Amino acid sequence: MTIEAVIFDIGNVLIKWQPESYYDRVIGPERRKAFFADVPLHEEHQKVDEGASLRDVFYNLADQTPEWADELRMWHDNWNDLAAPEIPHSVRLLNALKLRGVPVFTLTNFGHDNFPISQEKFGFLKCFDREYVSGRLNLIKPDPAIYAHVEQDCGITPEALLFTDDREDNIATASARGWQTHHFTGPMGWADRLVAEGLLSAKDAE
Template sequence: MSQIDVVIFDIGNVLIKWQPEDFYDRTVGEERRRNFFTDTNIHAHHEKIDAGASLPEMIDSLVPQYPEYAAELRMWNDNWNDLAAPAIPHSVHLLNALADKGVPLFTLTNFGHDNFPLSQAVYPFLTRFDREYVSGRLKLIKPDPAIYAHVEADSGIAPERLLFADDRADNIAAAAARGWQTHHFTTPRGWADRLVAEGLLTEAEAAWPAES
């Protein structure tokens, strides 16, 4: 019998791809994208969205500062579901398999409070969590230990009974330091193997015809 009470999923690069550079390379070209990302430091601004700032308000504040990139900045909001895409099919299969078996599922994700519902509308599997710990709502962001403490206090589940998958080593290290069971996500196959090893899924339930 598994010693895990809850499986916790990160979202970006675990369930849906988060590489916004790909979208801009397709739409404005690699050189323009590179200049846009460097000149505006857009990833640093996005961290503020993950920490609780409003996405549309953030973009509105940046456009006057970088008028030459007004169109690209508007895309960050208006084309959100093109930036945070596509779904990672094998990971989604694993999430659905766990949910269908009645395994309790949480998400612990660095995600803005404005854009998380936009992604849920496009990806219904993001509504299958029993509890949603979204950084933009909590105004706490991984790997701050406070966000992990919040999950523990809110759920009432002992750290060692939580299994957490995240693609970032710093987020995993912070969880492990609190006693969580962790999995550094690199491929869906590796995550599937871990879920099978924990007795949460059978090999057949975790199987996928090709690597995703």
């Protein structure tokens, strides 16, 4: 079936999402390891993806965990250093699809208040034809309900959607619903898939 829309995840597809790297630079690897061992940071961040305020989650946690208060507030205050940098080849592929007139959506686990912060830094995050952001919807991948919402909202049959994500569990749920999928392990493989689908030329995908 012809692909009618291409859906991008964001973290580790269009921008890097490796908070450990940020803290390694700022506080050093040894202190970072202790910090991540003492505080369930990724579990706390999931609350943001589910709809809580980034500032509330991490400032409240800082108040409760004074020995790591400065580091916890950095998660909010330095967000655009934490969720960075962009992945240039992936951004080129996104822009090439737009130039070709292919509808592009995002389906992302992202907070309602930090997504606009990232959009201000990375202008390409404003170019989607439709934005499906977990923190706005109070639904999160890989819950099938968020995929059902995409289908209902865009009106495109599942088989005509092509979705890329770096997490296999997110891909598996989409595949089970009949979506076309690509497990993102790097932009070159994604480029090859877009060319194979006839959505981009080899030159477009460079």
